Amino acid sequence: xxxxxxxxxxxxxxxxxxxxxxxxxxxxxxxxxxxxxxxxxxxxxxxxxxxxxxxxxxxxxxxxxxxxxxxxxxxxxxxxxxxxxxxxxxxxxxxxxxxxxxxxxxxxxxxxxxxxxxxxxxxxxxxxxxxxxxxxxxxxxxxxxxxxxxxxxxxxxxxxxxxxxxxxxxxxxxxxxxxxxxxxxxxxxxxx
Amino acid sequence: xxxxxxxxxxxxxxxxxxxxxxxxxxxxxxxxxxxxxxxxxxxxxxxxxxxxxxxxxxxxxxxxxxxxxxxxxxxxxxxxxxxxxxxxxxxxxxxxxxxxxxxxxxxxxxxxxxxxxxxxxxxxxxxxxxxxxxxxxxxxxxxxxxxxxxxxxxxxxxxxxxxxxxxxxxxxxxxxxxxxxxxxxxxxxxxx
DNA sequence: TGCATAAAGCTAAAGCGTTTAGGCAAACGG
DNA sequence: CCGTTTGCCTAAACGCTTTAGCTTTATGCA
Numbered sequence: 001x002x003x004x005x006x007x008x009x010x011x012x013x014x015x016x017x018x019x020x021x022x023x024x025x026x027x028x029x030x031x032x033x034x035x036x037x038x039x040x041x042x043x044x045x046x047x048x049x050x051x052x053x054x055x056x057x058x059x060x061x062x063x064x065x066x067x068x069x070x071x072x073x074x075x076x077x078x079x080x081x082x083x084x085x086x087x088x089x090x091x092x093x094x095x096x097x098x099x100x101x102x103x104x105x106x107x108x109x110x111x112x113x114x115x116x117x118x119x120x121x122x123x124x125x126x127x128x129x130x131x132x133x134x135x136x137x138x139x140x141x142x143x144x145x146x147x148x149x150x151x152x153x154x155x156x157x158x159x160x161x162x163x164x165x166x167x168x169x170x171x172x173x174x175x176x177x178x179x180x181x182x183x184x185x186x187x188x189x190x191x192x
Numbered sequence: 193x194x195x196x197x198x199x200x201x202x203x204x205x206x207x208x209x210x211x212x213x214x215x216x217x218x219x220x221x222x223x224x225x226x227x228x229x230x231x232x233x234x235x236x237x238x239x240x241x242x243x244x245x246x247x248x249x250x251x252x253x254x255x256x257x258x259x260x261x262x263x264x265x266x267x268x269x270x271x272x273x274x275x276x277x278x279x280x281x282x283x284x285x286x287x288x289x290x291x292x293x294x295x296x297x298x299x300x301x302x303x304x305x306x307x308x309x310x311x312x313x314x315x316x317x318x319x320x321x322x323x324x325x326x327x328x329x330x331x332x333x334x335x336x337x338x339x340x341x342x343x344x345x346x347x348x349x350x351x352x353x354x355x356x357x358x359x360x361x362x363x364x365x366x367x368x369x370x371x372x373x374x375x376x377x378x379x380x381x382x383x384x
Numbered sequence: 385t386g387c388a389t390a391a392a393g394c395t396a397a398a399g400c401g402t403t404t405a406g407g408c409a410a411a412c413g414g
Numbered sequence: 415c416c417g418t419t420t421g422c423c424t425a426a427a428c429g430c431t432t433t434a435g436c437t438t439t440a441t442g443c444a
Contacts, residue, residue: 003392003439030430040431042393050431106350136358140366143353144340147367151343152335158298161335166328174332175339177379187373195410195421222401232402234422242402 004036008046008056011036015057019098024105027098029053058107061099062116065092069123078130079180085127086149086176093153100153120146131183141183148179196228200238200248203228207249211290216297219290221245250299253291254308257284261315270322271372277319278341278368285345292345312338323375333375340371 014035019027029050033040047053065088072084093100107115124142133141152172155161161168206227211219221242225232239245257280264276285292299307316334325333344364347353353360 006392028430029432038392039394041395041433044432045392104346106346109351109354112350136362137366139358140363140370143344143347143363144367144370146347147343148336148339149343150346151339151341154296154342154346155335155338158304159301162301166331170328171332171335174329175336178332178336178374181377181379182370182374185373185377187369198421220401221403230421231423233404233424236403237421 004038006036006038006042006046011043011046011053012056012060015053016060016096016099016102019057019102020096021098024054024057024098024101027054027057054102054105055107055111057099058102058105059111059115061096061103062120064099065089065103066116066119066123068092069120073123073126079176081127081130082180082183083176085123086145086172086179089149089153090156090172093157097157101157104150104154128183131186133183133186137186137188141186145179148175196230198228198230198234198238203235203238203245204248204252207245208252208288208291208294211249211294212288213290216246216249216290216293219246219249246294246297247299247303249291250294250297251303251307253288253295254312256291257281257295258308258311258315260284261312265315265318271368273319273322274372274375275368277315278337278364278371281341281345282348282364285349289349293349296342296346320375323378325375325378329378329380333378337371340367 011032015027015032018032018035022031029043029047030040032053033043043053047056069085069088072088073081076084092103107117121142124145125138127145128138128141131141152175156168161171203224207219207224210224210227214223221235221239222232224245225235235245239248261277261280264280265273268276284295299309313334316337317330319337320330320333323333344367348360353363
């Protein structure tokens, strides 16, 4: 019985790759065990249960995404930063659809707070430094940006925009133009 | 063996209620059979399989949501219509979290096109008649609105904004103000 | 070096959800 | 009142999850 060298880390990374191949929903302890050529029960020494495995994959993806975002934003400001930041999210979703789906998985608030969720919020806030938004408008804007990135990725993977003109890339570019314009001219008072 | 009177319709409606109670992900043929006090195999005369059941619940929710939206938008225009429309989505998510999750389920494009997906797109487009958007900007705007509604609901149910100031309702109102301002002043050309 | 011990991976088994095949009986049409 | 449809059943196979307890491997300390 040669040891394969299972680790929580290795399981999570392999699970992330598996998610990209077959979809996050389809990632299962059994399938993962098959990949490592190991009996299913062996995984349970490294992972609490199936839910725990998925949660860890989600947190891994969030971390990886935050790393990329931090990298992209460094040394940029204003619209330049906004576009770079947004493109990280979009590119990640296209390059790693399974991990991106994992990142969108609903985590209970405490788990999310302990993970990279905070980094994402802080980076989004950092983007807004290039615009002139005081609280609480900055928070509103952070939430708007989160909703758009989150929502667009979800709709795009669902095939919502595919095969219909104008193409998704064009829309994405124009949405970023629009968001930039909006942030530069955020309405302080509702206009009835 | 008294007959319960199972129907695809009844199964789907009960499945939708079940989703609101225990979460869409947890809706299972077994659980549904338990509710009707019927053996699981009996469901398979009315539903092709478990996936088919979920798809039907999703389509049901989309239809219900489209009905409400159509109702809300009737006789309104401009920001008034935008706000009413957006609030339908948000209220539905809070009133029927399970159905809303079902509505966000990824369907294959042909299934979605055959269902109420088209109505949603058309209504969103109708909202934009109150603003001055020519193609392709109108399409970009439709996609932006879809992303925001979709994304906000997803983040809100994940508890993203709960228990942190400012409260979610305030943000929602201000986001709608912002979107209204953006639509009235949509940037025709990127501003570098 | 050699042994003790913790950890890795295994077998076995129970539980639950899905799905199909085939059977009985209730409802319904003529 | 009879025949047909069909609603619901039993039975069984299959796959994923999870726990319990065992064997073997690796590792570190004497």
